[in-house]
Amino acid sequence: xxxxxxxxxxxxxxxxxxxxxxxxxxxxxxxxxxxxxxxxxxxxxxxxxxxxxxxxxxxxxxxxxxxxxxxxxxxxxxxxxxxxxxxxxxxxxxxxxxxxxxxxxxxx
Amino acid sequence: xxxxxxxxxxxxxxxxxxxxxxxxxxxxxxxxxxxxxxxxxxxxxxxxxxxxxxxxxxxxxxxxxxxxxxxxxxxxxxxxxxxxxxxxxxxxxxxxxxxxxxxxxxxxxxxxxxxxxxxxxxxxxxxxxxxxxxxxxxxxxxxxxxxxxxxxxxxxxxxxxxxxxxxxxxxxxxxxxxxxxxxxxxxxxxxxxxxxxxxxxxxxxxxxxxxxxxxxxxxxxxxxxxxxx
Numbered sequence: 001x002x003x004x005x006x007x008x009x010x011x012x013x014x015x016x017x018x019x020x021x022x023x024x025x026x027x028x029x030x031x032x033x034x035x036x037x038x039x040x041x042x043x044x045x046x047x048x049x050x051x052x053x054x055x056x057x058x059x060x061x062x063x064x065x066x067x068x069x070x071x072x073x074x075x076x077x078x079x080x081x082x083x084x085x086x087x088x089x090x091x092x093x094x095x096x097x098x099x100x101x102x103x104x105x106x107x108x
Numbered sequence: 109x110x111x112x113x114x115x116x117x118x119x120x121x122x123x124x125x126x127x128x129x130x131x132x133x134x135x136x137x138x139x140x141x142x143x144x145x146x147x148x149x150x151x152x153x154x155x156x157x158x159x160x161x162x163x164x165x166x167x168x169x170x171x172x173x174x175x176x177x178x179x180x181x182x183x184x185x186x187x188x189x190x191x192x193x194x195x196x197x198x199x200x201x202x203x204x205x206x207x208x209x210x211x212x213x214x215x216x217x218x219x220x221x222x223x224x225x226x227x228x229x230x231x232x233x234x235x236x237x238x239x240x241x242x243x244x245x246x247x248x249x250x251x252x253x254x255x256x257x258x259x260x261x262x263x264x265x266x267x268x269x270x271x272x273x274x275x276x277x278x279x280x281x282x283x284x285x286x287x288x289x290x291x292x293x294x295x296x297x298x299x300x301x302x303x304x305x306x307x308x309x310x311x312x313x314x315x316x317x318x319x320x321x322x323x324x325x326x327x328x329x330x331x332x333x334x335x336x337x
Binding site: 001002006007009010011012013014015017018019021022023024025026036037038040041042043044045046047048049050051052053054055056057058059060061071072075076079080083084088090091093094095096097098101102104105106 | 127270274275278280
């Protein structure tokens, strides 16, 4: 367990940055609303950012040697298949992928 | 409509998201315990930070006592997408200053997605009660998770894959049309480059590189547009 002062610093830093990211855009909305640049970025960023987060987290889950990379790829494929095959029900897809990964890591 | 029925409607709208958020919060609470952190770290993060994916990442950073600068940059990059939610989120229906602050503070992916899917008919009571309900599912799930986690004799390995699976589903949901293909290819290339060039900080480097490449893309498209005009 890290020191309390470190934890409090983490909580404070994340609160300030997170709140600023969510709140400040409303304050500067009017000039930005017309901006072609921001409009384009808003259209381009989400899918790519989420894809990078997905790949990065799958990569870190697959670290640790052995067959973990294969397990992570199988669980990812299951997540995609369930999500596309069963009407994009996030709860179901996440449970299926996580369940398969937990089973493979602990039993296989 | 009356205040009471607006609150009821807000809670009703929040339920499908809650079905996903409560179990994910539970997984988060389990992770906090398994990482060897005190139980209160789960609700503390879910109140101070309140951003599911970032909270999972923060646990892994806190466990290794990552430098505060790393924590700050991670927060900035992972949650930067929230900047764009202000364009469509109906915050203007909320008049009370405290309710307005709460609504902006609790503007999560889920809250945004719910309003984006159904843009009309929002009132202050409906919007804020929906957002409070979402945070209750999340914090409640986290508390249930730390409780279960402290009762389990041994940790369950691999539960952190819930975060990977969540990002995979969010990526799929954000990539429904052909328009997203260039962004996905650019993002994949940026991450592949970052993973080779900066293996210790592949995610941050990949995200930064991706934003830089998108700026270049914008400049090029603009120049082309001007040339055609």
